[in-house]
Amino acid sequence: MKIIKNLGLVIFITGLAIWTxxxxxxxxxxxxxxxxxxxSEKGIKSELVAQKISDNVVGKKLGTFAFTGAVRDALAQNxxxxxxxxxxxxxxxxxxxxxxxxxxxxxxxxxQAFSFSLAKKAGTxxxxxxxxxxxxxxxxxxxxGALMFIFPNLVLLGKPGIKNDHVYHEAAxxxxxxxxxxxxxxxxxxLVLYFNADYVVNWTFILDPISNALNGGDASQWFVYGxxxxxIMVTMAVRMYxxxxxxxxxxxxxxxxxxxQIVFAFLIPxxxxxxxxxxxxxxxxxxxxxxxxFEWNLDTLTQSGGLGIFxxxxxxxxxxxxxxxxxxxxxxxxxxxxxxxxxxxxxTLGDPYRQHSNKSxxxxxxxxxxxxxxxxxxxxxxxxxxxxxxxxxEAFLGINxxxxxxxxxxxxxxxxxGVIGTxxxxxxxxxxxxxxxxxxxxxxxxxxxxxxxFRITTNGGQCISCGNCSTYCEQGIDVRAxxxxxxxxxxSSCVGCGVCSAVCPRxxxxxxxxxxxxxxxxxxxxxxxDVDLMDYVNNKEAS
Amino acid sequence: xxxxxxxxxNGISGVTTARHIRKASDKKITIISAETDHFFSxxxxxxxxxxxxxxxxxxxxxxxxxxxxxxxxxxxxxxTVDHENKQLLLSGGEKMxxxxxxxxxxxxxxxxxxxxQDLDGVQGLYSKQDLDMLEANAPxxxxxxxxxxxxxxxxGIEMVEMLLTRDIPVTFLVRENSFWNGVLPQGESEMINRxxxxxxxxxxxxxxxxxxxxxxxxxxxxxxxxxxxxxxxCNVVGLTAGVSPNVAFLKDSGIELGRGIKVNPMLETNIKDxxxxxxxxxxxEGINGRRPIEAxxxxxxxMGETLAQTLTGNPTAYNPGHWFNSAKFMDIEYQTYxxxxxxxxxxxxxxxxxxxxxxxxxxxxxxxxxxxxVGINNFGIRLRHELFDRWLTxxxxxxxxxxHLKDANFDPEFYSHYEKDILDAYNAAYGTSLSPKxxxxxxxxx
Numbered sequence: 001m002k003i004i005k006n007l008g009l010v011i012f013i014t015g016l017a018i019w020t021x022x023x024x025x026x027x028x029x030x031x032x033x034x035x036x037x038x039x040s041e042k043g044i045k046s047e048l049v050a051q052k053i054s055d056n057v058v059g060k061k062l063g064t065f066a067f068t069g070a071v072r073d074a075l076a077q078n079x080x081x082x083x084x085x086x087x088x089x090x091x092x093x094x095x096x097x098x099x100x101x102x103x104x105x106x107x108x109x110x111x112q113a114f115s116f117s118l119a120k121k122a123g124t125x126x127x128x129x130x131x132x133x134x135x136x137x138x139x140x141x142x143x144x145g146a147l148m149f150i151f152p153n154l155v156l157l158g159k160p161g162i163k164n165d166h167v168y169h170e171a172a173x174x175x176x177x178x179x180x181x182x183x184x185x186x187x188x189x190x191l192v193l194y195f196n197a198d199y200v201v202n203w204t205f206i207l208d209p210i211s212n213a214l215n216g217g218d219a220s221q222w223f224v225y226g227x228x229x230x231x232i233m234v235t236m237a238v239r240m241y242x243x244x245x246x247x248x249x250x251x252x253x254x255x256x257x258x259x260x261q262i263v264f265a266f267l268i269p270x271x272x273x274x275x276x277x278x279x280x281x282x283x284x285x286x287x288x289x290x291x292x293x294f295e296w297n298l299d300t301l302t303q304s305g306g307l308g309i310f311x312x313x314x315x316x317x318x319x320x321x322x323x324x325x326x327x328x329x330x331x332x333x334x335x336x337x338x339x340x341x342x343x344x345x346x347x348t349l350g351d352p353y354r355q356h357s358n359k360s361x362x363x364x365x366x367x368x369x370x371x372x373x374x375x376x377x378x379x380x381x382x383x384x385x386x387x388x389x390x391x392x393x394e395a396f397l398g399i400n401x402x403x404x405x406x407x408x409x410x411x412x413x414x415x416x417x418g419v420i421g422t423x424x425x426x427x428x429x430x431x432x433x434x435x436x437x438x439x440x441x442x443x444x445x446x447x448x449x450x451x452x453x454f455r456i457t458t459n460g461g462q463c464i465s466c467g468n469c470s471t472y473c474e475q476g477i478d479v480r481a482x483x484x485x486x487x488x489x490x491x492s493s494c495v496g497c498g499v500c501s502a503v504c505p506r507x508x509x510x511x512x513x514x515x516x517x518x519x520x521x522x523x524x525x526x527x528x529x530d531v532d533l534m535d536y537v538n539n540k541e542a543s
Numbered sequence: 544x545x546x547x548x549x550x551x552x553n554g555i556s557g558v559t560t561a562r563h564i565r566k567a568s569d570k571k572i573t574i575i576s577a578e579t580d581h582f583f584s585x586x587x588x589x590x591x592x593x594x595x596x597x598x599x600x601x602x603x604x605x606x607x608x609x610x611x612x613x614x615x616x617x618x619x620x621x622x623t624v625d626h627e628n629k630q631l632l633l634s635g636g637e638k639m640x641x642x643x644x645x646x647x648x649x650x651x652x653x654x655x656x657x658x659x660q661d662l663d664g665v666q667g668l669y670s671k672q673d674l675d676m677l678e679a680n681a682p683x684x685x686x687x688x689x690x691x692x693x694x695x696x697x698x699g700i701e702m703v704e705m706l707l708t709r710d711i712p713v714t715f716l717v718r719e720n721s722f723w724n725g726v727l728p729q730g731e732s733e734m735i736n737r738x739x740x741x742x743x744x745x746x747x748x749x750x751x752x753x754x755x756x757x758x759x760x761x762x763x764x765x766x767x768x769x770x771x772x773x774x775x776x777c778n779v780v781g782l783t784a785g786v787s788p789n790v791a792f793l794k795d796s797g798i799e800l801g802r803g804i805k806v807n808p809m810l811e812t813n814i815k816d817x818x819x820x821x822x823x824x825x826x827x828e829g830i831n832g833r834r835p836i837e838a839x840x841x842x843x844x845x846m847g848e849t850l851a852q853t854l855t856g857n858p859t860a861y862n863p864g865h866w867f868n869s870a871k872f873m874d875i876e877y878q879t880y881x882x883x884x885x886x887x888x889x890x891x892x893x894x895x896x897x898x899x900x901x902x903x904x905x906x907x908x909x910x911x912x913x914x915x916x917v918g919i920n921n922f923g924i925r926l927r928h929e930l931f932d933r934w935l936t937x938x939x940x941x942x943x944x945x946x947h948l949k950d951a952n953f954d955p956e957f958y959s960h961y962e963k964d965i966l967d968a969y970n971a972a973y974g975t976s977l978s979p980k981x982x983x984x985x986x987x988x989x
Contacts, residue, residue, distance in 0.1 A: 159741065161874030165708040166594040246874075248957035360605060459953055460928025462869050462878065464840045465555070466587035471600045480603055501955050503595075506869040507876050507925035510953050514984050 001152040008148025015141030022138060022202045026125035028067035030058050034121045042117075046104035049078045053118075067122065068198040071115040075106050109406075115198035120218065127205045134206045143235055150239045160246035162503050164472070172426075173352050179426035187423035194414040197221040214267075215274035226266050229345065233261050236348035243351075249498045249511070253337060257344035265341045278304050280311050283339050286319045287378040288440035290413060294405060295389050323440075324447045330513055331454025332444035333496020342433060345422065346474065347497060350430020354499065357429035357476035364476065367436050367493065374412060375442040381408045412437065431474040435493055445492030453513040455520075456489035456500065458482060463508045469500035483508050486523045547571045548854060549631065549641035551621050555840055556821025557647035558582045559847025560854070561614050567855035572613070573639070575631070577620035579671050581606060586840055588674045589701045593708045598671075624796045626814045643854060646793075646804055646812070646819040647847070650786035650838055652698075657782075659755030664763035665780040668702050677705070681779045684710045689777040691715075691766050693752045694784035695722050697870050700735075702781045703744055704873050713744050714775055716768070718784075720749040728885055728906045730895045731920060735872050737901060742873055755780055786838055788823040801825045803836050808860040810850045818853075820846035831863060832882065839868060865935045866918070867928060875902055880931035881918025883908040891917055894941065896968045898923070898961060905965065909941040914973070916941045924961060925953035930987065942977055945969055949982040 035058055039050050052074035062070060082104045089098035106114065127134050157163045172178040192200055204219040207227055211219035219227075237254050244250035260283055269279030278300045286292040292315050301308035326334045336343045357363075380397075381404045388394060388401040395401060421433025434441050448454060456479070463486070469479035475493045479500045482489045489500075489509075501509040548564060550557040553576035561572050587601040609616050620634040624644065631639045652667025654660045666676050681687035690706045692699050695717030706713045719725060722739065724732040739746050753769035765776045788803030799805040799813040803825030810818045821843035826835040833842075845863055852859035869878045883906055887893050892911045897904035903923030909916055916939050919931065930951045934944055944951075948962045962979040970976055 159874050164590075164593075164595040168591075168597050169594040247955060248959075249955040252957050457953075459925070460932065461841050461844075461867065462928055464586040464869075465584040465603045466590065467584055467596060467600045467603065468587070468590065471596050484603060498955060505871040505876065507878055507953060510925070510955065512956070515988060518988050 001155050005149050005152040005156070008145045008150075008152075010145070011141050012145025012149060015138055015143075015145055018134075019138040019142065019203075022127060022134065022206070023200055024064055026123060026127045026202055026205075027061045027063065028119055028122040029061045029124050030067075030118060030122040032058050035118070038118060038121065044106075046078055046082070046106070048081060048104070049074060049106065052077055057118075057122075061124075064119075064199060064202065067119055068115045068201075071118055071198075072111050075111050075114060079105050079108070112196055112198050116201055116221070119198050119201040120204065123201060123205055127202050131206055131209055135209070138206060139231060143231060146235045147238060150235070150242065153239070153242045157243065162246075162505075163243065164503065167352075167355060173355070175356065175427055179353075182426045183423060186425065187419055190414075190419040190423050193221055193225055194418060200224070211270075214270040217273070223270075226270075229341070230262050230266050233258060233344055233348045236351070240348055240351060244502065247498075247502050250502060253498065254347065256338045257340070257347055260339045261341050261344045277307055278311070281341075282311075282314065282318075284341070285323050285335070285440055286315060287375065287382070287443065288340070288342070288438055289315070290378055290381070290408060290439070291405075293382045293385055293389075295385065298389060323444065324451075327444050327447040327454075328452050329454075331452055331494070331496050331511075332441070332448045333454070333494070333498075333511070335444060336434060336441060336495035337497045342417070342421070342438065343495060346425075346430040346434060350422075350425050350474070353425045353427075353430045354474035354497075355429070355471050356427060357431060357435065357474050359470050359473070359476050359478045364478075367476065370436045371438065371442045371445075371493075374416070374437050375439040377408060377412065378439040381405060429474055429476070431476075431495070434495065435475050441493070441495075448494070449490060449492035451516075453516060453519070454490075454496065455512065455514070456482075456494065457510045457512055457514075458486055458488055459506075459508045459510065461486060462506050464506055466505065468503040468505065469509060472499050472503045474499070479509070486521075488519060488521050490520050545569060545571045546642045547573065547640070548643045548645065549639060550574045550645040550647055551631075552576060552647035552649055552821070552823075553579065553582045553616070554585060554647060554649050554821060554843065555582075556649075556843035556847045557645065559844045560645055560647065560820065560851045562612070563848055563851030564854055565612050565614060567851065567857075570855070571615075573615040573617055573641075575617045575619050575621060575633075575639070577618070577634075580616065580618055581609070583671065585669070588668065588671070589705050591674060592677060592705045622792065624793060624798065624817070626797060626817060629816070642816065644817045645850065645854075646798075646817065646823060647821045647843070648789045648792075648823045650822040651789045652782055653694075653785045653787050654782060655784065657752055657755060659757060659763065660782065662755055662757050662763045662780075663761050664778055665755055665782060667782050667786075668698055668705075669786060677702075677779075681706060681709060681711055684712075687711050687778040689714065689775070690779040690781060691752075691775055691777045692781040692783060693766075694782065695719055695748075696783060696785055697723075698786075699781070699783035700739065700872055702783055703739070704742075706779075706781075707742060707744070711779075714777070715739065715744050715746045716750050716752055716766075717746065717748050718751050722746075722748070724885055726885055727920065728883065728893055728895065730897060731904055731906055731922060732885075734897065734901060734904055734922065735875070738873060738875055786822065788825065788836065790823055801835075808862070809853060809858065810846060810861055818850055820850050826861075830861065831866075833863060833866060841867075865932050867932070872922075875923050876925065877920065877922050878926055878928075879918065879920045880926065880928065881908070881916065881935050883918040883920045888917075894969060894972060896961075896965045898964070903961065907941055907944070914941045915939075916944045919944075927951045927953045927987070933989075941969075942975060946977050946980050947986065949979050950987050952982070 032054065035050065035053055053071060056074055057070045082101050085101045086098055167173045200221060203224045204221060207219040207224055210227065211217060211223045237258050240254045241251060264283045265281045269281055273279040291297055301312045323335065337347055384396045384399050384401050384404055387396040416437045417433050421437065424432050463483040465480055465484040467480050469483060473479050474497060475495055477491050477494060479489055496511055498511050501511055548570050550561055553574045557574055561574055564570055564572055581602050582604060583601040584603060587596060590596040591598055591601065621631050622634050623632045625632060629641055631641065633639060650669060652669050664680050666680065667673055668677065681690060689712045691714045692702050693716045703713050703715050721732040722735045736746065751769040753767040755763055756765045756767065758764040763778065763780050765774045766780055767774050790800055790804055793800060793804065797814060798817060803823050804812055804819035805827060806812055806819050806824045807827060808830060810820055810824065812819055822838040824846065829835045842863060846861055849859050849861045865881055867880045871877065887908055890911055891908050894907045906920045908918045916934060945966055948965065952960065966977050966979055
């Protein structure tokens with residue numbers, strides 16, 4: 001069994017290595033016709049850009065970085081030229097001419113997309129010619145290796161039951177060198193995905209066949225991300241199924257997040273896109289879905305007929321009615337650990353790292369400041385956006401609409417949710433984003449804390465303060481602090497993953513939905529002592 | 544000047560006392576411990592060795608807590624208690640005076656005079672020091688080729704489980720002819736026997752340790768078994784034959800000792816202003832059918848809560864409610880509410896139900912004839928403490944308890960339920976025709 005496991009590890013690492021190396025493989029040779037068609041498709045007005053690319057790129061056989069570098073250089077040179085023109089006319093006070101120059105500049109944010117699109121056309125060589133083989137060598141080996149690594153746990157972990165043996169002995173799960181290596185890899189992955197997608201255009205070739213089958217178009221970097229996300233979740237869910245095979249709550253919950261990720265987040269939007277409709281993730285609720293009220297989305301939806309209007313109404317109803325009502329009945333777990341994609345990745349890929357969330361009082365304070373700030377940020381941004389959308393103004397309350405959207409997308413959407421949120425799993429735990437950043441979680445948290453039937457019940461006086469619950473709480477809740485006092489746990493951040501209850505060796509914790517009365521039960525003396533003393537102390541505390 | 548309360552021992556009893564004194568008063572509080580700087584959860588020592596947690600995780604309060612609550616912590620060993628001068632003599636010659644003294648000094652592992660019991664590699668599992676020693680003695684299966692654990696109780700089976708996580712072969716020497724059968728009824732005890740064996744433990748039931756043999760370096764090399772004379776080669780011997788109060792240092796103090804420190808229900812010793820709580824306290828007579836010495840986590844906590852009341856002007860007798868407890872035998876959780884004896888008490892009888900997967904069972908002790916509920920042992924099924932506590936107070940019958948068993952189920956959601964199976968077995972045994980009532984929040988919160 002150990003041999004299969006180790007062999008699996010070798011195969012997995014081989015797949016990962018080929019996947020990483022594939023970035024550097026293949027050649028890019030751009031044809032003049034390809035460039036011309038792209039320029040006209042995009043309606044690019046600057047002849048200089050076309051000229052520069054034609055001179056520096058077209059007809060040449062370049063590697064990934066040489067190609068993307070040359071394209072980006074051409075764009076930069078073009079902008080330098082027109083910036084100089086702008087400065088010139090500005091100095092000459094020829095305002096009309098100055099104004100004309102802007103249309104020839106290429107927005108700096110669009111460099112990667114520009115370069116990506118050209119690279120996608122220009123790719124040749126091994127990967128492009130062997131997409132199926134490359135899929136097998138990357139995804140295939142990765143999945144096969146991972147499963148070979150995971151399946152022997154059925155035997156190696158022993159009988160069903162909580163098996164956290166050696167979590168704090170191993171470099172991968174105890175913040176050792178493996179954990180740091182994984183962190184670096186994940187952070188780099190997100191930096192490339194969000195900010196330099198043209199570097200990984202080769203990855204998209206590998207998934208072109210699948211993308212074509214699903215939506216009729218070639219794969220973008222977002223298709224790669226979505227597909228990879230599903231593959232990782234499925235594979236790591238197998239690990240969850242084996243690790244928690246004694247615990248039906250974990251099995252059902254894992255199946256649920258898998259279903260919502262694959263069907264709602266991945267398949268339905270792809271199929272909608274293939275039908276020429278706007279791709280929409282029906283479970284992704286605002287404000288987690290922060291660009292729902294952005295102009296482009298509102299325009300797309302209002303121009304997409306009945307379906308678009310339905311999505312618009314659904315999105316509003318989801319956030320204002322469905323989400324809070326469900327939280328009232330079931331707690332925020334129904335979303336955060338049963339439905340949400342971020343939660344889904346955290347509960348599968350992130351499960352080995354759940355013990356790293358910080359349980360200190362300081363971390364809790366930081367959490368409350370941060371998460372509520374992000375909620376306010378997202379709401380202000382949406383307010384400004386909507387005001388500007390309906391009035392046509394560029395700013396509201398002195399805040400520029402485009403600026404605040406860009407800032408939020410960059411800081412929160414890309415850095416916080418992606419680079420930090422997932423990249424930092426191995427060191428800071430699997431719920432960094434959900435705990436400190438997610439504005440939807442903050443909103444759900446209010447409902448859960450103040451108006452909900454959900455609680456984690458503490459079983460009388462059975463707690464022995466061992467601390468397993470706190471250690472394995474991914475949200476950094478010091479569960480033991482409540483349990484050892486006989487108090488139920490009612491915390492806004494609890495996502496109801498159920499692991500505290502699972503790891504408790506004495507059967508002290510139970511997630512349940514019950515009457516609101518008695519849900520929060522501060523006690524000073526626990527069950528077990530004689531009743532008069534309990535009354536005495538509790539009454540005294542209350543008075 | 545505020546009264547100075549000195550507590551010896553920073554375990555659950557001493558720390559609970561300190562916390563509740565602080566809640567109710569402004570008295571000066573000092574906790575003395577020789578074991579660790581801060582309070583940690585002794586019950587979690589096993590998880591550190593197994594790699595589930597680090598020592599840091601076993602501390603229920605962050606380190607700033609003590610200063611914030613003005614509870615002084617003193618790392619020292621108390622050599623003698625001089626009650627005439629109300630003074631403690633600490634190792635190293637330092638003296639500390641007190642106005643009130645709380646002895647919460649816990650237990651130490653039992654040693655029954657076995658030859659070789661003090662050899663290098665022979666140890667109990669009680670303190671942080673014991674854990675560190677085990678880490679040194681049995682870091683892996685190369686250093687420790689076999690371990691022998693002596694004593695069939697709760698710490699013994701924990702130590703077995705710990706050693707197994709390092710792939711160390713374990714021989715488990717149990718004096719009784721079935722695991723913990725002085726406490727557990729036969730059906731349960733036998734189920735645990737099978738469970739232990741299924742983890743590939745060399746379980747030896749009905750065997751006593753004869754002697755522990757040393758190698759040339761004074762390290763343990765083997766044990767011999769009394770009944771057979773067999774010699775079992777090993778590198779570590781775990782002595783887990785129970786614990787007894789850690790009171791040797793009080794021998795000439797004038798404080799009345801039995802096995803533990805003798806106290807009355809007010810938790811007072813024979814000396815004024817000296818109290819004893821937790822594992823080390825021995826009641827003159829057991830309260831409410833309990834044993835005079837209760838080395839259980841929650842009783843230590845309850846004594847601490849009670850004594851803090853007395854020390855802050857609300858004299859309160861220790862009056863524990865219905866017995867309850869819990870444990871975990873490898874993968875099988877165990878809880879108990881009320882009294883279930885290994886053999887039914889005079890006039891009582893047992894109802895036993897076991898699931899065919901051999902991981903779940905319950906035993907109910909009840910009065911013969913009236914079938915009044917006396918207690919329940921539940922294995923592999925979690926039950927709600929508050930409800931059983933209430934049912935015991937209300938003097939419910941077993942019929943009532945089983946009819947309402949769904950109310951008491953405390954397993955995680957989606958788990959299979961066994962109320963109907965249990966009732967079917969009960970109906971067959973007692974000729975009743977009960978069926979389980981639907982879970983009712985109203986009754987649970989009544």
